[in-house]
Amino acid sequence: MDNVVSIPSMTDRPMRPGDIPNETYIFVSKEEFEQLIKDEALYEFDIHHNHYYGVPKKQLNDKIAEGKTVIKDVDVNGTENLVKILKKDMKVVTIFLRVPKEELRKRLEARIDKPDENEIQLRLGRFEFEESKMNNYDYVIDNVDKEETVKKVMQIIENA
Numbered sequence: 001m002d003n004v005v006s007i008p009s010m011t012d013r014p015m016r017p018g019d020i021p022n023e024t025y026i027f028v029s030k031e032e033f034e035q036l037i038k039d040e041a042l043y044e045f046d047i048h049h050n051h052y053y054g055v056p057k058k059q060l061n062d063k064i065a066e067g068k069t070v071i072k073d074v075d076v077n078g079t080e081n082l083v084k085i086l087k088k089d090m091k092v093v094t095i096f097l098r099v100p101k102e103e104l105r106k107r108l109e110a111r112i113d114k115p116d117e118n119e120i121q122l123r124l125g126r127f128e129f130e131e132s133k134m135n136n137y138d139y140v141i142d143n144v145d146k147e148e149t150v151k152k153v154m155q156i157i158e159n160a
Contacts, residue, residue, distance in 0.1 A: 001069075001154065001157065001158070003068055003069050004068070004069045004070075004071060004154075004157060005063055005068045005069070005071070006070070006071045006072070006073070007055075007059045007060060007063060007070060007072060008022060008023060008024060008025050008026050008059075009025055009026070009053050009054060009072075009073070010025065010026040010027075010028060010036070010042070010045075010052075010053070010055070010056050011025045011026070011027060011028075011033075011051055011052060011053045011054075012027075012029060012030040012032075012033045012051050012052045013025075013027075013049075013051035013052075013053075014027075015027055016111075016113040017113055018113075026056065026059070030052065033045075033052040033054070034052075036056070037054075040057075041056060041057055041058065042054040042055060042057060043055040043056075043057050043060060043081070043082055043085055043086070044074075044077075044078045044081035044082055044085070045078075046077050046078055048075055049119075049122055049123060050122070053075070053078070054078075055072065055074065055078065055082065060072070064090065069157060069160075071153075071157070075130070076096075076129070076130050076133040076136075079094055079133075079137070080133075080136065091160065093139070093156065093157075093160045094136070094137040094138045094139070095137060095138065095139045095141060095153060095156060096133075096134045096139070096140045096141070097141055097143035097149065098131070098140055098141065098142050098143060099142075099143050099144070100144070101124065101127050103144065104124065104127065105120065105124060108120045108123055108124075139156055141153065
């Protein structure tokens with residue numbers, strides 16, 4: 001599927017080991033992010049885990065203009081906002097990747113940047129909130145096996 005691309009979100013969080021600028025995220029300073037908000041250069045943004053995250057209009061618009069199918073990893077608030085904004089102009093399909101809470105903890109503990117217990121608790125603290133939004137999605141996939149999850153997502157894209 002050569003037509004399918006993923007675009008990174010923008011964030012003001014510091015880079016972590018393994019991050020690749022403009023691939024994992026577009027990294028900017030807090031001041032730059034706040035200027036982009038003032039300039040209305042983001043489709044949506046939110047403060048998530050004490051840092052700004054958002055979807056830059058330019059990157060998304062460029063890929064859409066190229067005729068690409070865009071996959072975008074966005075939190076539940078961002079998904080709601082993007083659907084409201086983009087739904088009238090294009091087809092938007094939403095997929096909620098569901099992970100059991102215990103598995104989420106394991107994944108956080110195994111990360112290369114080794115978050116401390118406060119960071120883990122901060123992330124786990126949103127678990128119930130995010131799960132409460134899953135009925136707003138077109139599809140829900142149990143994201144336990146990475147290869148199986150990718151296969152299911154690609155099937156949804158092919159059939160969309």
